[in-house]
Amino acid sequence: MRRMKLAITLCASALALALALVPSTGRSADTIKVGILHSLSGTMAISETALKEVALMTIEEINASGGVMGKKLVPVVVDPASNWPLFAEKARQLITQDKVSVVFGCWTSVSRKSVLPVFKELNGLLFYPVQYEGEELEKNVFYTGAAPNQQAIPAVEYLMSEEGGGAKRFYLLGTDYVYPRTTNKILRAFLHSKGVTDQDIEEVYTPFGHSDYQTIVANIKKFAEGGKTAVISTINGDSNVPFYKELGNAGLKATDVPVVAFSVGEEELRGIDAAPLVGHLAAWNYFMSLKNPANEAFIKAYRAYAKKKGLPNADKVVTNDPMEATYVGIHMWKQAVEKAHSTDTAKVIAAMSGQTFQAPSGFVLTMDATNHHLHKPVFIGEIRPDGQFNVVWKTKEPIRAQPWSPFVPGNEGKQNM
Amino acid sequence: MRPSRPLLLALLALPASAALAVEPGTLAKLASDDSDAKIAAIRQLAASADPGAVRVLQALSEGALAVAGGKVVVVEGDRVLDAATLAEIRPPPPDRDTVIANNRMRRELGGVLAALRLLDPDRKVRLAAAQEVTRALSPVSAPLVERALTTEKDPEIRSILETAQAESTLKNPDPAARRSAVKALGASSSPRVRALLARLLDEHAEPDAGVRREAKAAVDAIDARLAWGELVGRIFSGLSLGSILLLAALGLAITYGVMGVINMAHGELLMVGAYSAVVMQALFRRYFPHAFDFYVVAAIPVAFGAAALVGVVMERTVIRFLYRRPLETLLATWGLSLVLIQAARAVFGPQNADVANPSFMSGSVTPIPNLVLPLNRIAIIGFSLGVLAVVWGLLNRTRLGLFVRAVTQNRAMASCVGVSTGKVDTAAFALGAGIAGLGGLALSQIANVGPDMGQGYIVDSFMVVVLGGVGQLAGAVGAALGLGVVSKFLEGWTGAVIAKIAVLVFVIVFIQKRPQGLFAMRGRSIEA
Numbered sequence: 001m002r003r004m005k006l007a008i009t010l011c012a013s014a015l016a017l018a019l020a021l022v023p024s025t026g027r028s029a030d031t032i033k034v035g036i037l038h039s040l041s042g043t044m045a046i047s048e049t050a051l052k053e054v055a056l057m058t059i060e061e062i063n064a065s066g067g068v069m070g071k072k073l074v075p076v077v078v079d080p081a082s083n084w085p086l087f088a089e090k091a092r093q094l095i096t097q098d099k100v101s102v103v104f105g106c107w108t109s110v111s112r113k114s115v116l117p118v119f120k121e122l123n124g125l126l127f128y129p130v131q132y133e134g135e136e137l138e139k140n141v142f143y144t145g146a147a148p149n150q151q152a153i154p155a156v157e158y159l160m161s162e163e164g165g166g167a168k169r170f171y172l173l174g175t176d177y178v179y180p181r182t183t184n185k186i187l188r189a190f191l192h193s194k195g196v197t198d199q200d201i202e203e204v205y206t207p208f209g210h211s212d213y214q215t216i217v218a219n220i221k222k223f224a225e226g227g228k229t230a231v232i233s234t235i236n237g238d239s240n241v242p243f244y245k246e247l248g249n250a251g252l253k254a255t256d257v258p259v260v261a262f263s264v265g266e267e268e269l270r271g272i273d274a275a276p277l278v279g280h281l282a283a284w285n286y287f288m289s290l291k292n293p294a295n296e297a298f299i300k301a302y303r304a305y306a307k308k309k310g311l312p313n314a315d316k317v318v319t320n321d322p323m324e325a326t327y328v329g330i331h332m333w334k335q336a337v338e339k340a341h342s343t344d345t346a347k348v349i350a351a352m353s354g355q356t357f358q359a360p361s362g363f364v365l366t367m368d369a370t371n372h373h374l375h376k377p378v379f380i381g382e383i384r385p386d387g388q389f390n391v392v393w394k395t396k397e398p399i400r401a402q403p404w405s406p407f408v409p410g411n412e413g414k415q416n417m
Numbered sequence: 418m419r420p421s422r423p424l425l426l427a428l429l430a431l432p433a434s435a436a437l438a439v440e441p442g443t444l445a446k447l448a449s450d451d452s453d454a455k456i457a458a459i460r461q462l463a464a465s466a467d468p469g470a471v472r473v474l475q476a477l478s479e480g481a482l483a484v485a486g487g488k489v490v491v492v493e494g495d496r497v498l499d500a501a502t503l504a505e506i507r508p509p510p511p512d513r514d515t516v517i518a519n520n521r522m523r524r525e526l527g528g529v530l531a532a533l534r535l536l537d538p539d540r541k542v543r544l545a546a547a548q549e550v551t552r553a554l555s556p557v558s559a560p561l562v563e564r565a566l567t568t569e570k571d572p573e574i575r576s577i578l579e580t581a582q583a584e585s586t587l588k589n590p591d592p593a594a595r596r597s598a599v600k601a602l603g604a605s606s607s608p609r610v611r612a613l614l615a616r617l618l619d620e621h622a623e624p625d626a627g628v629r630r631e632a633k634a635a636v637d638a639i640d641a642r643l644a645w646g647e648l649v650g651r652i653f654s655g656l657s658l659g660s661i662l663l664l665a666a667l668g669l670a671i672t673y674g675v676m677g678v679i680n681m682a683h684g685e686l687l688m689v690g691a692y693s694a695v696v697m698q699a700l701f702r703r704y705f706p707h708a709f710d711f712y713v714v715a716a717i718p719v720a721f722g723a724a725a726l727v728g729v730v731m732e733r734t735v736i737r738f739l740y741r742r743p744l745e746t747l748l749a750t751w752g753l754s755l756v757l758i759q760a761a762r763a764v765f766g767p768q769n770a771d772v773a774n775p776s777f778m779s780g781s782v783t784p785i786p787n788l789v790l791p792l793n794r795i796a797i798i799g800f801s802l803g804v805l806a807v808v809w810g811l812l813n814r815t816r817l818g819l820f821v822r823a824v825t826q827n828r829a830m831a832s833c834v835g836v837s838t839g840k841v842d843t844a845a846f847a848l849g850a851g852i853a854g855l856g857g858l859a860l861s862q863i864a865n866v867g868p869d870m871g872q873g874y875i876v877d878s879f880m881v882v883v884l885g886g887v888g889q890l891a892g893a894v895g896a897a898l899g900l901g902v903v904s905k906f907l908e909g910w911t912g913a914v915i916a917k918i919a920v921l922v923f924v925i926v927f928i929q930k931r932p933q934g935l936f937a938m939r940g941r942s943i944e945a
Contacts, residue, residue, distance in 0.1 A: 214654035225612040249791035255524040312766025
């Protein structure tokens with residue numbers, strides 16, 4: 001019996017040894033795995049599906065031009081199904097099981113917050129492509145979307161200027177969760193600093209998926225009688241459609257009460273008849289309507305990709321800001337890996353600082369040396385009847401992100417991070 | 418933004434000699450990047466009231482003004498005209514940069530173009546122009562308003578223009594003139610005028626005590642009139658929400674209330690109805706563009722038929738085997754709902770579909786100045802009443818309805834006396850599903866159309882049916898309208914988030930106290 005046991009033990013250890021040796025000699029040597037963590041079902045599928053597609057397109061593009069350090073990229077796509085805890089599970093699976101070198105993903109702040117502990121614990125690397133509320137800085141995350149000072153603050157400054165209508169009263173309308181609440185906290189402090197008093201600021205929240213905006217639109221109308229009013233909308237997801245429809249039907253025109261939105265882009269306007277919305281505003285770091293060679297190439301590449309893959313409505317696909325941010329993020333990661341000659345997390349993080357990339361926004365974007373955010377230009381656009389945007393204001397050059405808003409008390413010491 | 422046809426036609430009919438007076442220097446300012454210069458150019462062109470200049474302004478407001486080859490041009494369909502001479506340029510220059518008008522410019526343009534239309538022969542155009550002018554009075558439009566008042570005969574238009582004139586008189590240094598202006602404005606019931614007058618109540622803004630007293634009286638008078646508008650507006654929005662709840666829940670009131678089937682896929686039947694509207698819209702756009710507005714009418718039978726068909730397939734293949742097993746039904750129909758959502762996603766894509774309101778359902782009517790009733794909501798209230806009448810008639814006046822009621826009350830006995838309960842079940846389920854399809858069609862006109870749109874309505878629908886009393890049509894109507902009005906009044910008071918919670922708490926407490934719902938089923942029914 002004893003001899004038998006010994007034989008089994010020997011066999012088993014030999015097998016284990018063989019298994020352990022296989023990966024180092026196998027095909028992993030000439031490929032690099034990258035994870036894509038976007039909801040392909042559930043409420044967020046509307047927005048996030050396009051990010052998955054643009055990520056796959058960028059990876060194809062990189063592979064076609066020789067890959068990264070001569071190695072082909074292999075995308076691993078998972079579907080966290082708009083389910084926040086599932087985001088953490090899938091992130092863990094990508095890092096430990098699939099052994100990806102980097103993950104591109106997340107949209108809502110809730111999903112980002114739920115994967116953070118995983119990336120910290122396993123020392124992974126996440127590229128987050130969406131504008132967000134700030135108040136966060138993680139070593140393992142690169143933020144390629146806008147911080148509040150690269151989107152919300154310039155938009156409000158524009159509304160207060162003569163050009164933007166000289167608004168004196170502000171109606172802050174949002175979906176009830178962390179991003180709108182934090183953004184509005186920052187905006188309220190900012191407005192106070194500009195001499196706007198609390199009686200000229202109204203803050204209203206609706207639940208996720210709210211679809212009846214009659215009362216709110218009537219209230220906006222009433223609020224607007226007290227002086228030149230602007231609405232600042234942080235409504236997220238498909239609630240925007242009924243909101244804008246109600247605005248149009250109630251006869252509130254952009255020339256009377258302009259609405260500036262931070263989560264409405266080309267993709268969201270595809271679901272709306274944009275004619276009644278002409279003149280309402282959005283603030284982003286990229287618009288599809290920007291005219292420059294990099295953007296033309298980007299749009300052309302994505303259209304060709306959509307046609308090749310037979311995406312639904314392939315002839316009408318649009319590009320938007322988070323898609324651009326995804327595209328820029330993947331390219332910058334590639335450059336950093338090539339600079340570091342390694343996909344090791346610590347080395348890539350070090351190599352990321354100061355990376356530059358000619359972005360479709362027409363500017364050369366730089367990754368900040370210390371704060372993991374991009375320096376981005378800000379554009380303010382008015383909605384056109386065809387669902388695109390006319391740029392009516394822009395910054396002269398990319399501006400540095402302030403993830404810790406100076407308008408939030410307690411952040412004074414964090415400005416140089 | 419809306420072009421005025423008569424004006425344009427009048428301008429087009431003008432002889433060529435009229436199309437010369439647009440000065441190139443002004444045009445260059447109009448096309449510059451400096452907004453102040455642009456505004457000045459707009460005022461200059463408007464003050465000239467030259468037809469050619471008006472045409473250029475019209476083009477600017479429609480986004481049809483462009484710069485091509487160093488020249489400012491007006492784009493009209495395929496034709497490109499030189500803005501200075503309004504002569505056609507052939508061949509049309511290939512590269513054009515549209516001159517962008519932002520909100521500030523559009524406001525200015527709206528005001529001056531409306532002021533120029535005040536002398537239009539068509540009463541309707543004048544009325545619209547008068548309303549537009551009061552929104553944005555500018556130094557250019559004030560004299561035009563005065564000129565229009567000398568010739569205007571129509572009392573309605575006169576009163577609007579007089580209000581506009583009185584507004585500009587409020588800044589007059591003579592207190593007597595101000596007092597009479599305030600008196601004139603007191604007759605208005607516009608919230609904007611009220612805000613204007615309220616500013617005069619302050620001692621610093623208005624030094625004359627007499628004017629202040631007059632303003633106080635005027636504000637109070639306006640407030641009294643506005644309070645009515647506000648109350649009616651609240652009730653209307655409550656009824657509108659109620660009618661939507663009713664349409665969403667009516668089908669469920671039949672399948673759940675009458676047949677006892679917990680159909681978790683009910684929301685997806687709504688979705689099928691909404692996508693029928695999308696499909697009909699696409700067909701009409703393609704094949705009958707001139708009758709596009711009627712796609713909604715054509716979609717009514719299609720939505721009913723498509724949803725009823727899906728309902729029949731569901732009933733025949735799955736639900737039929739699970740009658741009287743509520744838990745299994747619940748799970749199976751939930752599975753079905755996932756299948757339907759994914760199917761819609763595969764066919765139509767994950768994005769929301771774009772549904773345009775037909776023109777007779779866009780816009781709103783304004784019976785009192787602060788009461789805006791959107792036409793699409795009025796249409797949906799009417800539609801839900803119509804559907805309700807048809808369903809009531811079907812259940813109470815037809816043989817099928819008699820059978821359905823018989824099976825509901827006592828399945829075994831109905832079967833004994835020769836009612837084919839299986840067939841009645843299928844028919845009733847198809848009817849319930851078809852009505853859900855109609856609900857979906859109505860929803861497509863105000864809410865999002867997407868693969869998972871149904872998920873948002875399933876809880877509300879069950880709430881209405883349970884609150885109304887299972888098996889009761891009248892209960893569903895009362896519950897839907899009641900919930901709509903209550904939640905709208907709460908929302909005005911507490912905000913949308915708290916209102917939603919409060920309504921749920923109210924329903925829970927109500928069901929605790931009165932498990933049978935608003936209306937209890939009477940008679941010798943047998944509980945399953």
